[in-house]
Amino acid sequence: MLHVRFLLLVFFVGVAVPLLAQKPAQPLRLELPLEPENTEVSVIALPDSSLLVYHKLSNAWETESMFYFTKYNSQLEEVWSDTVDIAADNDYLRYYNSAPYTYMVFGRDNLREYTFVRLDHRTGSTWHKQFELEQLEDIYEYNVLNGKFFIIGRNRKDGKPMLLHLNPQTGEYKPLPSIYGEQSSFADLLTDADYGRVDAVISESNGRVSRLQVKSFDADGELLNNYFVLQKEGTSLLNAEITPGDSTEKLLLGTYGTRDLRYAQGFFAAPLASRVVTGNFYNLLQLRNFLKYMKPRREARTRRREEKRLESGRSKGMNYRLLLHDLLPTSYGYVLVAEAYYLQYDNPQERHTALDIDGEHHKMPRGIKRTHAVALGFDKNGTLLWDNTFPLAGLTTYIVAPAVEAQALPDGRMVMAYPDDSSIFYQVMDDVRYDRDQERQELELQPYEENEKILFTQTPGIIRWYGNHMAAFGFQRIRGRGDVRTVFYINKITF
Template identity: 25%
Template sequence: MQYSITLFFIFFSLSVFSQITQPLRYEIEIDDFYDPYFIVSAEEKGIFIFKEMPKESTFKENVWEIIRLDTLLQEVDRQEIIIDKKFNFKGYDYQKGRFVMLFQEGRDYAEDLLFISFMADEFHIQTYIYDNLVPINLTEFEMKNDAVVFGGNVNTRAALMMYNFTAERGVVLPGFYNDRSSLLQIVTKSDDEWVRIITSERRYDKSYGITVRAYSTQGELMFTQNIDGEENISLTDGRIVDSSKGGDLLAGTYSTKRRRETSRGLYIADLSDPDEKEINFYNYADLDNFFNYMREKRKDRIKKRIARKKIKGKKLRFSYRLYVQDIVKQKDQNILIGEGYYPTYTNSSSGFMPYSTDAFMTRNSAQVFDGYKYTHAVLMGFNDEGKLLWDNSFEINDLKSFQLEKHIHLAFTEDQIIMLYLFKQQLKVKVIKGQEIVEGKFSEDLKLLYDDDEVKANNDELEGLENWYDNTFFAYGVNRVKNLRDNNIELNRKVFFINKIVVK
């Protein structure tokens, strides 16, 4: 196995104030084009990449390779760990210098759990076994100080657990396991000592509201807050601001009372006073730039319809699917990031009907889910009291994925916001300043290792873009690369790559 790294000083200008550079690229050769490394940011301590090594594994044990790179994408450590074959890899997380891998006994439902933990500065592995008495279909895994929180569903009901490494003890978190709740968010990035669990819960009047529960890292329930909309309004989604305050602002989407699939707008709730929760609602029609992703003629038609309704004292109601992916604190503003999407389907023949009485056999035709198509990203800036300051949008209609996941990333300069996402080996970029568009959407290719490299194939499903630290990001994926000119370079190579991307 070989790996390479190249330093190159290539940048493209965003405006007179900002620029993006791609100073480094790391490559490691792989055998299987569809079996890449997992990758996780260790912030200023670098990056971990890791994968199971089938050729080194045995009938009883799996071998995993773990590589740590520094911020110059230089390899500083490479280790192997051996895992009992009965455990299947399920997840990972990194926080404050500690890296944890999660394995579960059982394929679909977790029985016993195995945690592999070590610090970024020293590869001293510690293992912990949690004897799980409640088989659970795990969907979430997060770290908080000396504990991990993991959750999912048991018989379609939400369930959450916590394991504390210091006490070497696991607990089932109280307050869940009912048939009226679904997990929205596990909040661990705050300066206080609590973990917050955000759930959507069906109330007894058949509306939906948001419940926030806070726990210590020992699993003790500290408080519960219920947040509900106005009459005939359901709160369908919610995220807490990632800030040092510990989470006094909640934002998400709302809909009519009994509808959850689509939403009518966004809400912002101030949770600082437990006895008096102020909620501000913003209909999509009231946002200045929500429809900017549309073509000009269509956008103008909708704006005119909204204006006519307002003259008559009425509101035009729009229904959208909006995935609220994050809320970030930036100076004196809180910025909500949402992505509009819709599900797509294909028609698929499922074979001949076995009991047809027709003279000719009839073929069944069924709709098969074919992924989520994204339309645009929505940004909203609001103050600490939840009052809307501005809104903007970013067209992303070339993206498609089979899971709802984060695509848009933000970088901040003195007075600008740079929005980025990755699609088919190209960075898509837009620069805004509040409601003002500083620079419209444009594209830039990911840089390759050598000048004469040419990408012959790219696995679109395995590429990604992630925040690293500050205004630094990394793009990653799998390429099949051809080079016809450079000496001492293989003619064809299959590589897992990482590109360092810096916004200044």
């Protein structure tokens, strides 16, 4: 095995910010001498305001690898560091925080084999074990309750998503009753340690209508309750996030559609205990800022056109695909964040297809383009308090996964941000107020010294951290005084 210890260099950067500019500050910077060609790095925010940095260092042939885990406190000072001796072909997939542990899962070249690692936040001590899960060939989601694993992955036999329970002490695993229909999928998986349950939200569809079902399990994977959520006539519940708490207090916050189940026509909030939708429905026109990503004249035309459609009884013309984020808890309730996107395809004359599991060729999108992200603030009864919008013109990814990070600040504001090369684009939201002059601000990442220059940035990322702080990170090539260096950086961003 290749054993490499690396020097940790902690740099403190004071950034002068003019008061009137209201730019976020960058008070701290950490640089690690790592090369992107042979290093895989992930940054995880821990519940105690610290950061966990995982990195895998491999040789040129990837036949030998070392797996490093290092904790840094809120001042980006090293607290502890450790390594785990596992097979070189392991690649990091998912993590789950459950104080005082962080659980991580790695996949191997043999798609049936998975390695699970547990790290103690306090001491850095590690535990790891490999399991062969015959029924899975990928893992999408991973939660832990009382040391037992709940895993959502792809069923090897039919390609459908499935929920698996794994006891890591005995190695016993079992599929849990969840997905039945051909077009069913998981909308949310929430572990509530205070109430000893895991809630799986399932979106079920027959192609014409869609409904939601919630299955609750205890730590051993035994079914505690099953909720079928009925919808109003003419609506279909598409996706939803579930709140924590007692079953009498739980809410489902999500999207609904009408005729075409690909597109959302609005948002809803419904109490789980009622088992029927007696909650609140908000169509997109009712949201004050949903269309603010448009120019004012276009927004006005769109509103007039849609209002005429409603008056004449015709179906709505606004069709949005919406990708939901995990709920953000606040002092008054919850914030639901969603990204609006559409699929970009090749020129109709060009052929760009893929062979699906049914053996048929299907047209594949060239990219997933975002138009905007929205945030909706609900109280604990499911009443909509405010909504706001973050324009995302030009933001394109190649997978349907969140591209924007959102954080609820202690003073009640919201911030959304995403990285682009050596900049962070962000917007700070203050309740329902929308200021076109303040939309999509740009923050340039600062190097260690003022006279240094960032030549390029590779694989940039940003995560919410704690309080009013985010962490921006990635690889950078920097020209300093007479030398050029490559580093993995972490910049503390303070709003």
